Amino acid sequence: MSSTLPPGLQGEYEEHVSGGDASRWEIFDKIRHYTNAFIVQGEKILLGHKKRGFAKGMYNGFGGKVEHGETSADAALRELEEEAGIQAPLQHFAVLFFTLEGLESAFYIDIYRAADFSGDIVETDEMRPQWFRFPGSTADLPDIPLEHMWQTDKHWMPLLLSNRQFVGRADYKIVDGETRPVKWWIGKTHAS
Numbered sequence: 631m632s633s634t635l636p637p638g639l640q641g642e643y644e645e646h647v648s649g650g651d652a653s654r655w656e657i658f659d660k661i662r663h664y665t666n667a668f669i670v671q672g673e674k675i676l677l678g679h680k681k682r683g684f685a686k687g688m689y690n691g692f693g694g695k696v697e698h699g700e701t702s703a704d705a706a707l708r709e710l711e712e713e714a715g716i717q718a719p720l721q722h723f724a725v726l727f728f729t730l731e732g733l734e735s736a737f738y739i740d741i742y743r744a745a746d747f748s749g750d751i752v753e754t755d756e757m758r759p760q761w762f763r764f765p766g767s768t769a770d771l772p773d774i775p776l777e778h779m780w781q782t783d784k785h786w787m788p789l790l791l792s793n794r795q796f797v798g799r800a801d802y803k804i805v806d807g808e809t810r811p812v813k814w815w816i817g818k819t820h821a822s
């Protein structure tokens with residue numbers, strides 16, 4: 631099954647969803663390592679509204695570049711504290727690999743997940759944190775704002791919420807002035 635994985639990914643996964651078969655996978659020279667952390671508690675998930683820089687105006691988990699000399703796990707903890715003011719027992723959960731037309735490096739993103747956290751959630755210069763309810767939940771919270779997230783997030787968000795590990799790749803291009811996925815593949819762990 632691993633032979634079906636797109637370049638940039640490793641492991642044993644079964645196809646969950648794919649698209650854009652008319653395109654070939656983009657070739658990449660350089661990879662930049664990033665993290666992205668999600669607090670998933672009961673039937674709610676904590677997301678941040680990006681206030682500046684890359685992907686300003688979009689919602690995402692909390693994360694950023696892994697700095698020189700730092701492990702991915704250290705970077706995930708640092709970015710969560712810098713962007714949301716909290717500490718959490720983050721567990722490595724998934725890997726996403728993206729190329730974005732116009733950027734020199736591909737993104738290799740370690741996704742982390744935790745159910746608990748400590749500290750007070752605070753708005754920072756970079757992110758405004760907010761809780762959202764799971765699809766189907768009656769909690770008094772807004773729905774996950776998928777229309778203001780990266781377009782491929784809707785394919786793996788159900789796996790994150792249902793605690794199914796996954797890997798995925800998407801190649802994004804500028805089409806009619808909009809950044810859109812032209813080819814994608816998401817794989818999930820085999821059912822036990």
Ligand SMILES: COc1nc(N)nc2c1ncn2[C@H]1C[C@H](O)[C@@H](COP(=O)(O)OP(=O)(O)OP(=O)(O)O)O1
Binds near residue numbers: 691
């Ligand atoms: C293209 O698809 C993407 N989808 C999702 N869901 N997340 C993505 C995608 N591409 C990048 N990301 C994530 C990876 C990181 O968590 C952030 C980007 O981090 P940022 O550029 O803000 O990194 P910092 O180190 O915080 O940067 P500055 O210190 O320069 O602000 O998006």
